[in-house]
Amino acid sequence: MPKAHVDEARAVAESFAIAEDHPSMRTRPHAHVRHQLLYASDGVLTLLTDEGSWLLPRERAAFLPAGTVHRVRADGPVSLRTLYLSPHLEGAPRVFSVFVLPTLGKELLELAMRYEASAPLDGCGRDTFSLLARLVGTWASSPCPFELPSGDSPEVRKATQVLRADVSAELSVDDVARASGLSVRSLHRRLVGETGLSFRDYLLRSRVLAAMAALAEPRARITDVAPKVGFESLGAFARAFRKIAGESPSAYRARARLAPPERRQVRAR
Numbered sequence: 001m002p003k004a005h006v007d008e009a010r011a012v013a014e015s016f017a018i019a020e021d022h023p024s025m026r027t028r029p030h031a032h033v034r035h036q037l038l039y040a041s042d043g044v045l046t047l048l049t050d051e052g053s054w055l056l057p058r059e060r061a062a063f064l065p066a067g068t069v070h071r072v073r074a075d076g077p078v079s080l081r082t083l084y085l086s087p088h089l090e091g092a093p094r095v096f097s098v099f100v101l102p103t104l105g106k107e108l109l110e111l112a113m114r115y116e117a118s119a120p121l122d123g124c125g126r127d128t129f130s131l132l133a134r135l136v137g138t139w140a141s142s143p144c145p146f147e148l149p150s151g152d153s154p155e156v157r158k159a160t161q162v163l164r165a166d167v168s169a170e171l172s173v174d175d176v177a178r179a180s181g182l183s184v185r186s187l188h189r190r191l192v193g194e195t196g197l198s199f200r201d202y203l204l205r206s207r208v209l210a211a212m213a214a215l216a217e218p219r220a221r222i223t224d225v226a227p228k229v230g231f232e233s234l235g236a237f238a239r240a241f242r243k244i245a246g247e248s249p250s251a252y253r254a255r256a257r258l259a260p261p262e263r264r265q266v267r268a269r
Helices: 103-112 123-139 154-165 173-180 184-195 199-215 222-228 234-245 249-256
Strands: 016-022 035-042 045-049 052-056 060-064 070-074 078-085 097-100 147-149
Touching: 035 045, 035 052, 035 103, 035 123, 052 060, 052 199, 078 103, 078 123, 103 123, 147 154, 147 184, 147 199, 154 173, 154 184, 154 199, 173 184, 184 199, 199 222, 199 234, 199 249, 222 234, 222 249, 234 249
Parallel strands: none
Antiparallel strands: 016 078, 035 060, 035 078, 045 052, 045 070, 052 147, 060 097
């Protein structure tokens, strides 16, 4: 199993929480022996697994069952609130999920930050994590969109990797087919079959998800973001953004930049 960025072997508590602030971050592939709830109280995360990539703005959290190999990326400042849950807790989900974290969840997450890895849990701590495991099981049963599936076969995985690598690149279907070792016809057929998205839809979704992450940055301007994610006109960008995100770029930017009710200063560990 790839090494985790948290040394769980030294953890005394069966479940614990970590708060971290980073100017930006990129982790190598790793996995945990505990379940993980990953959430950014401020900033935007991109989560990548073998199954695909997911955008995690502030209202979304991800649950990763123990052993899930993943990478995390943030291109700007981000405040992490991470739970490590014992696999023995009842009620925790059994599968990976990205879901909306309600206000109650955010408050309980802040409460859990007092329980660190270095000390055994008291009765209140055990009750807190037990409650969180059950609630996460309920919340995770209603997953939300904004994911980019990777596909199942090596060829389609290579194609989707190329499409995600540089969303501003002028990639043609011929370029991607050649890189993945498929004919254009096979690429079209297998991309839809394995991801549910056509070549054009996959490319547009890749670009819009990249734009969503960029627009959450404090000084980002729509006029700058649109060409950086591959759109030649603001009109085309706005239409694609609304189709996929369900709102205009300006509305999303305003909502994504809303400061949390109480941004607590924490020391990075």
